[in-house]
Amino acid sequence: MSIAFVRTADAPLLPAPPTVVGWQAALRHRFMPTPLSGVASIVVGTLLVWVLWTILDWALIRAVFVAPDRVLCNAEGAGACWPFIGEKLLQWVYGFYPHSERWRVNIVYLMGAVSLAGLLIPRIPWKGWNAIFFFVIYPVITFFLLLGGRFGLTYVETSQWGGMLVTLVLAVTAIVTSVPIGILLALGRRSEMRVVSLLCTLFIEVVRGVPLVLVLFMAANMFPLFMPPGVNPDKLLKAVIGTALFASAYMAEVIRGGLQAIPKGQYEASQALGLPYWKMMGLIVMPQALKIVIPGIVNNFIGLFKDTSLVTVVGIFDLLGIVQSGFNDPKWASAQTGNTGYFALAMIYWVFCFGMSRYSMYIERKLNTGHKR
Amino acid sequence: MASNAQFAVEMKSVNKWYGQFHVLRDINLEVKKGERIVICGPSGSGKSTMIRCINRLEEHQNGDIVVDGIPLTANLKNIDDVRREVGMVFQHFNLFPHLTVMENCTLAPIWVRKMPKAEAEAAAMKFLTRVKIPEQAQKYPGQLSGGQQQRVAIARSLCMNPKIMLFDEPTSALDPEMIKEVLEVMVDLAQGGMTMLCVTHEMAFARQVANRVIFMDQGQIVEENEPNEFFKHPKSPRTKLFLEQILH
Numbered sequence: 126m127s128i129a130f131v132r133t134a135d136a137p138l139l140p141a142p143p144t145v146v147g148w149q150a151a152l153r154h155r156f157m158p159t160p161l162s163g164v165a166s167i168v169v170g171t172l173l174v175w176v177l178w179t180i181l182d183w184a185l186i187r188a189v190f191v192a193p194d195r196v197l198c199n200a201e202g203a204g205a206c207w208p209f210i211g212e213k214l215l216q217w218v219y220g221f222y223p224h225s226e227r228w229r230v231n232i233v234y235l236m237g238a239v240s241l242a243g244l245l246i247p248r249i250p251w252k253g254w255n256a257i258f259f260f261v262i263y264p265v266i267t268f269f270l271l272l273g274g275r276f277g278l279t280y281v282e283t284s285q286w287g288g289m290l291v292t293l294v295l296a297v298t299a300i301v302t303s304v305p306i307g308i309l310l311a312l313g314r315r316s317e318m319r320v321v322s323l324l325c326t327l328f329i330e331v332v333r334g335v336p337l338v339l340v341l342f343m344a345a346n347m348f349p350l351f352m353p354p355g356v357n358p359d360k361l362l363k364a365v366i367g368t369a370l371f372a373s374a375y376m377a378e379v380i381r382g383g384l385q386a387i388p389k390g391q392y393e394a395s396q397a398l399g400l401p402y403w404k405m406m407g408l409i410v411m412p413q414a415l416k417i418v419i420p421g422i423v424n425n426f427i428g429l430f431k432d433t434s435l436v437t438v439v440g441i442f443d444l445l446g447i448v449q450s451g452f453n454d455p456k457w458a459s460a461q462t463g464n465t466g467y468f469a470l471a472m473i474y475w476v477f478c479f480g481m482s483r484y485s486m487y488i489e490r491k492l493n494t495g496h497k498r
Numbered sequence: 499m500a501s502n503a504q505f506a507v508e509m510k511s512v513n514k515w516y517g518q519f520h521v522l523r524d525i526n527l528e529v530k531k532g533e534r535i536v537i538c539g540p541s542g543s544g545k546s547t548m549i550r551c552i553n554r555l556e557e558h559q560n561g562d563i564v565v566d567g568i569p570l571t572a573n574l575k576n577i578d579d580v581r582r583e584v585g586m587v588f589q590h591f592n593l594f595p596h597l598t599v600m601e602n603c604t605l606a607p608i609w610v611r612k613m614p615k616a617e618a619e620a621a622a623m624k625f626l627t628r629v630k631i632p633e634q635a636q637k638y639p640g641q642l643s644g645g646q647q648q649r650v651a652i653a654r655s656l657c658m659n660p661k662i663m664l665f666d667e668p669t670s671a672l673d674p675e676m677i678k679e680v681l682e683v684m685v686d687l688a689q690g691g692m693t694m695l696c697v698t699h700e701m702a703f704a705r706q707v708a709n710r711v712i713f714m715d716q717g718q719i720v721e722e723n724e725p726n727e728f729f730k731h732p733k734s735p736r737t738k739l740f741l742e743q744i745l746h
Contacts, residue, residue: 388592390588390590390592391592391594393555393586393592394586394588394592394594394651396553396581397553397555397581397584397586397588397655398581398606398654398655398658399578399582399606399610399658400605400606400609400610401578404609404610408605408609409594409605412596413594413595413596416596
């Protein structure tokens, strides 16, 4: 028999069978491809329904929505105590900032939100001016506006700040400063100059090897040792600096991971074109490295945002601190007050963190230039 | 050292080591302006290392290298000056994946030569047309074929108006059907009078454009000759063996 073969007519193109396409196929494929996973789907599904129902029952069905004080919330079988949140919400947002001066906080919130939106939404123009405003002018305005004592504004010392205001001041400052410092530390650690690399490595390893709580304690108590006698910086400022340095050390390692993923050829091509070191890093290496580590960077942001709640231990009333302080209000102390407060707090933190997470995924998709190496 | 103005590249008694390993042994090479040189040899023979010394991607430990009249020493300014005059094309293209083809081409003229953006873009378009891919200017490298990427890489180098072009195995990473389009661009460059040093195993290319073929083995220049003689009458037994292996 001959091994020669010549196709004379094309094989017909057939539609896919129903086991491959259609919603029944999708359903079977996702939830019960085998009998065992079918059982697993049912068990997990039941568990999920039960958990959701329990939360729903507590948060909505048995919940108290209107009450002048704790009496109704304290009743047998009562669920979430929402009036407590309603009464305390403004305090969560403004801390102990004087009532008559809250407009200053509002301006800070508004300017921050508008400017940040302008930076984050790609379609909005004037990115350069916006960045200068957000990273340079806005912090200065915020500083003078919130602290006061000048330009005819009443002085409001930082111990009166609190709640969301403190959480955002801490988190935003730490997030914004940790990236540039982290970049410098990462470059320094990889530097061929031994002294630079040694110093950066030392800083990163020391700061990373200590719990944030300890960094905060040390910032609060040991900082004055490094200052001239009699100078003791503000408590909040010390916490901000401690958090920012801590975050920078973590950021440095994430960014170093990105740097290591850039092939040697990128450096060589840049050098061959005559680009000096900082231009090579700024135009070629960093943009690619940072893009690779966006998930890690945002992971750090999210962790950092939540870690700011640790400042309660040095006596700063951030969002968590202010929520907890409300539990002691004799008007509202009830069996469900704590649960409701923590539940609402969890949702607030979650909204911020989930927002960051979704935005980072959006940016990752946007920056994908379809390159394969 | 006194340099002769007619030479684009002069290497005198150049030696280089990787740790204990002696990769370049007493390299002496003079390349005249406008001359086209093809360098071949077995892998690990030091061909890439040698041309990478010319724009200081590799540092030599002793001997002198003078490029376009500028001695290559630890002086950073000299290194920058040399790199500005020497273009390089790599085996793996090394395009910048986060930038479009146009941005790849205009980056160095704008940031190193301080050329206005519009002028840089016009020049880039001219060179992209010369390598026959002006229509790809707004795409990202990842969207192009290997042959197209390598042609962009050549255009990117040309945008700096280099006096000397180095090619480090420019066709070795390409699928066979794309080698021709890259070689055509290189031939076109050669015919335009560019000084070229090419590490390549494309012997047809060597025959067509080279003034001189250099054979390297174990870190040394073993034989050099004009192409016809080199291929017809190789003198060293090592050259003969190498040619037998690649020209079946």
